[in-house]
Amino acid sequence: xxxxxxxxxxxxxxxxxxxxxxxxxxxxxxxxxxxxxxxxxxxxxxxxxxxxxxxxxxxxxxxxxxxxxxxxxxxxxxxxxxxxxxxxxxxxxxxxxxxxxxxxxxxxxxxxxxxxxxxxxxxxxxxxxxxxxxxxxxxxxxxxxxxxxxxxxxxxxxxxxxxxxxxxxxxxxxxxxxxxxxxxxxxxxxxxxxxxxxxxxxxxxxxxxxxxxxxxxxxxxx
Numbered sequence: 717x718x719x720x721x722x723x724x725x726x727x728x729x730x731x732x733x734x735x736x737x738x739x740x741x742x743x744x745x746x747x748x749x750x751x752x753x754x755x756x757x758x759x760x761x762x763x764x765x766x767x768x769x770x771x772x773x774x775x776x777x778x779x780x781x782x783x784x785x786x787x788x789x790x791x792x793x794x795x796x797x798x799x800x801x802x803x804x805x806x807x808x809x810x811x812x813x814x815x816x817x818x819x820x821x822x823x824x825x826x827x828x829x830x831x832x833x834x835x836x837x838x839x840x841x842x843x844x845x846x847x848x849x850x851x852x853x854x855x856x857x858x859x860x861x862x863x864x865x866x867x868x869x870x871x872x873x874x875x876x877x878x879x880x881x882x883x884x885x886x887x888x889x890x891x892x893x894x895x896x897x898x899x900x901x902x903x904x905x906x907x908x909x910x911x912x913x914x915x916x917x918x919x920x921x922x923x924x925x926x927x928x929x930x931x932x933x934x935x936x937x938x
Contacts, residue, residue: 718868724774747902749912752922796867800874802858852883
């Protein structure tokens with residue numbers, strides 16, 4: 717398991733400061749939820765943690781190692797991001813879930829693939845066309861697509877925001893099971909403060925690009 721530390725992260729776009737010296741420690745195996753209003757910089761923070769965007773200032777450490785010293789492929793394997801919009805590729809569920817290993821020239825055994833699909837409630841979906849999936853099913857494929865890379869750090873960007881209530885409940889149950897194992901360090905961005913309270917060990921509140929409060933869920937939410 718990996719400790720994740722953001723140190724004085726800042727991010728500007730065309731002179732507009734999106735994040736302003738954000739520092740956050742996430743202990744190995746801990747789940748920290750980031751909450752705050754739209755435009756607070758929550759999704760930008762996740763993209764910086766995975767170095768999909770380059771910080772204007774500050775950096776991120778994985779077990780004390782500056783992530784700027786890591787090869788991008790190594791970083792992507794160690795830190796996995798599940799986006800708010802699954803953006804599945806054309807093709808089958810199998811092809812979508814195994815895209816990461818295949819790009820690295822690695823094979824995925826059938827037993828491992830089926831076991832992972834069963835874990836996300838899609839045991840018999842391997843050969844299903846991705847375009848035929850519901851929103852909840854697509855989100856579960858996106859989670860499996862990230863988890864199959866065995867990331868040490870898992871970043872979740874509003875994983876249930878675009879789902880109807882039934883699909884939201886299903887995906888949240890899946891996430892609760894996934895996070896309960898404590899096998900990964902997790903940062904969860906959510907607009908749903910009650911979801912943060914249910915799933916996270918700690919909550920960080922982001923406002924106007926700055927963290928204004930961090931603590932136990934009940935303390936921060938109330």
